[in-house]
Amino acid sequence: MNWQAFFELHRDLPREGPGSDLATLEALNRARAAAGRSRLGTESREPAFDLCVFDVGCGPGKQTLVLARELRRKIVAVDIHEPFLGQLRRAAFDAGLADLVETRLGRMEELDQPPGSIDLIWCEGAIYNVGFGEGLRLWRPMLRDGGIVVASEATWLVDDPPSACRTFWNVEYPPMTGIAGNETRAVAAGFDLIDHFVLPRAAWWDEYLTPIERRIARFRPKAARDADLAQVLKDHEREIDICHRFGDTFGYVFYIMRKN
Ligand code: SAH
16 A cells, blocks of 8 residues: 555545544434443443543544543543644634643553543544554553453455455455354453444445545546555545445444453
């Protein structure tokens, strides 16, 4: 992958993965419900998410703004790509949420926080960078007892996907598994899977693939003179084609997990 060409295509997109504000809100409401319930199933009087909230692999941070607006507390937003953090800071300022968003340039696998100091770690479309189970394992000690991780992750939705689709994902993302597979990973990492839901298909298109499709059309003339850009466009067209043809066999799933 030529990263310069990649970021040329991806600069200032609304999102860097499937998702929507509505889906973020839905996941947050389910996470609040999970955090408010004790292990015995009784309602807790402790306020949910009182300590510290991280949004890791935040990208341009659409979900960060939803979290800040809803929780009315500071969200620490972590990403390795500074231009995304700049995009988030501008959006937070425009939304009147600048005081509630702290951007941090860094790696999600090196949060380096004291034990038990985090209430909630949010990770939309980004845990694949470290691996689903590995991310959970790394974050667990920093979470308080009963702390929550909410992560969205590409997931097989059928047992026997068509071979063209399976071949594509076996190259692009070999560890992709089903909901049960991710639950096994969560349990092995010391979490209970409290809740999950499949994002609606529109969450792939409206703010992610459709904007990329439009941009591909716009960049076509330039790509005729730029082999790296042409390759990046081709790779994205393949992914979009797979999503068009086989979009019922895999999807993004939100997982709401509690440290046990
Ligand atoms: N949550 C955002 C971005 C998802 S794309 C959204 O849904 O729009 C994945 C993001 O993870 C990118 O912004 C990328 O820069 C970031 N990333 C990749 N590796 C990372 C790492 N090791 N630590 C932190 N962020 C990382």
